[in-house]
Amino acid sequence: MGLASATVLGRIAMAGSESEELSQFTGGAAISEGGVEIDIASFVEDGHSVPIIVRADGAEAIGLFALLNPTPELAIIRFTRLSATRAMSTKIRLAASQDVIAVARMGDGTFRRATKHVSVALGGCNV
Amino acid sequence: MATGVKTRIKLPASAARGGVVTIKTQITHIMENGHRRDGNGNLIPRAIIHRFTCDFEGENLVDLKMGPSISTNPYFKFDARLPYDSPSEGLFEFKWHDDDGSIYGDVRTILIT
Numbered sequence: 092m093g094l095a096s097a098t099v100l101g102r103i104a105m106a107g108s109e110s111e112e113l114s115q116f117t118g119g120a121a122i123s124e125g126g127v128e129i130d131i132a133s134f135v136e137d138g139h140s141v142p143i144i145v146r147a148d149g150a151e152a153i154g155l156f157a158l159l160n161p162t163p164e165l166a167i168i169r170f171t172r173l174s175a176t177r178a179m180s181t182k183i184r185l186a187a188s189q190d191v192i193a194v195a196r197m198g199d200g201t202f203r204r205a206t207k208h209v210s211v212a213l214g215g216c217n218v
Numbered sequence: 219m220a221t222g223v224k225t226r227i228k229l230p231a232s233a234a235r236g237g238v239v240t241i242k243t244q245i246t247h248i249m250e251n252g253h254r255r256d257g258n259g260n261l262i263p264r265a266i267i268h269r270f271t272c273d274f275e276g277e278n279l280v281d282l283k284m285g286p287s288i289s290t291n292p293y294f295k296f297d298a299r300l301p302y303d304s305p306s307e308g309l310f311e312f313k314w315h316d317d318d319g320s321i322y323g324d325v326r327t328i329l330i331t
Contacts, residue, residue: 140289141289162285163287166287167282169282171279171281173278173301176238178297179294179296180296181293182293
């Protein structure tokens with residue numbers, strides 16, 4: 092536990108600003124709130140496999156981020172004209188209680204976001 | 219190539235042109251995240267699936283880049299809309315790209331009415 096806490100604290104200390112983590116995806120563009128939905132439990136026992144659904148109608152791509160994970164970028168999902176919905180379900184690892192952020196690149200090139208806090212009882216140590 | 223890799227895909231047997239098809243996929247894979255240590259304190263090298271794609275009739279439907287925070291046995295569920303000019307038998311092609319260079323592939327056909 093001591094080691095895990097130190098790792099997480101180290102991560103917080105080392106973490107770049109949120110905008111840095113997201114800017115690889117956005118290219119530094121402004122991000123407005125709304126138009127993105129994250130369906131995830133607000134409390135989970137086990138951070139090793141947390142079901143999540145992300146949806147952003149009209150999105151070309153969605154980036155998923157968890158800034159306190161050792162690798163904050165969880166996934167970048169690219170949709171096409173064959174996508175009936177701009178939604179994806181998957182399962183993610185969360186190293187600690189934290190915000191999960193979804194950023195959508197919309198068809199008009201603008202960016203939108205949503206944030207959901209998840210409390211994790213058993214931090215997926217080392218995830 | 220990782221051993222014991224198995225792909226699972228669920229989708230309906232048939233669907234109408236212009237209709238929506240929900241697809242579920244999973245691949246058995248440890249998704250070793252590169253941050254864990256073995257009994258001797260040495261880092262276990264990262265070994266994950268880092269990309270998943272699904273194509274329909276040769277056209278990309280979804281292209282997903284992923285990091286080590288996707289859980290063991292990566293699972294994805296998403297929706298396709300079958301184009302009105304689809305053939306009577308449509309081919310879905312799935313590919314999972316492993317860090318070790320392997321590409322695991324699977325296909326499913328769907329009757330289109």
